[in-house]
Amino acid sequence: MTRALVRSTKVVLLLLTTLLATVLAAGAASAAPQPGPPAxxxxxxxxVAIGPGSGARGSAFDASWTQPATGPMIEGYYRYEVTDALGKRVDAGRTDDTRAGTFHGDYCRAPYTFTVRAVSVSGRDGAETAGPPASASYGSAGSDACALHSTLAAKQTGPGAVDVTITSAQTAPVEVSGDCVLNVDGKPVWSGTCGGYKAKTAHVTGLEPGTHGLILVTKSPNGITYTDRGTATVR
Known part of the structure; x- marks a missing residue:
């Protein structure tokens, strides 16, 4: 009886061990992360094409596309963004349609790049998988309408000191302005915003007697730089 009981106990323990291993394996399988839907x-x-609302300073365009040729899009949406000439994101969103609403921007920040990608969504657990991006550009970066030029007038105000008056001479509308740096003899001495309505004054000191070269470099909102030159005489 004792040997039979021992054998029975071993069988029961073996069955319990097998059952426990099966349960643990099933739990691990269910806990493992499930792959998302195919991309x-x-x-x-x-x-991208001109849209309603383009005007003197406006740059409006619509974007449209057709669905991917490969990959399931029964469940999913489209994710898009718009960046300006300097790569700064100026708009972003998502849509269930194959078009994005009219985007309105400033043409002095063109060209704009519209980028869109399809996103598949799993109906089982909501996991998402994004497809590769597609991009298209709109607008021109070479328009002289956004050029920022200035005149430079220097007046000595003391020993080794001059005031440089920076007055807009731009072809761009007066609302347009950009970052600028004034260099004297190749060294930056002042920075600010140039263009627009008001003249700027840069106070420069520590100059030796003689004639000094002035160079003003201004960056338009679309990233194009413009250079203006002048001189300052110190007695």
Whole structure:
């Protein structure tokens, strides 16, 4: 009886061990992260075209596309963003349609880049997988309408000191302005914002007697730089 009881106990323990291992394996499998849905392909036929609202300073465009040729898009949406000439994001969003509403911007920040990608969503757990981006540009970066030029007039105010008056001579509308740096003899001595309505005054000191070269470098909102030159005489 004792040997039979021992054998029975061993069988029961073996069955319990097997059952426990099975339960643990099933739990680990259910706890493991599930793969997301397959990634969709890139959207097709991306087009950006002039939209309503373009005007003297406005730059408006619409974007449209067709769904990817590959990858499931039964469940999913589209994610997009708009960046300006300097790469700064100026708009972003998502849509269930194959178009984005009209975007309004300042043409002095063109060209704009519109980027969109399809996103698949799992109907089981909501996991998302984004497809590759597709991009298109709109607007021109070379328009002289956004050029920022200035005249430089220097007046000595004391020993080794001059005031440089920076007056806008731009072809861009007066609302347009940009960062600028004034250099004297190749060294930066003042920085600020140039263009717009009001003249700026840069106070420069520590100059030796003689004629000094002035160079003003101004960056337009679209990233293009413009250079203006002048001289300052110190007696």
């Amino acid at each position: 969709p392909g890139p959207v097709r036929d991306l087009t």
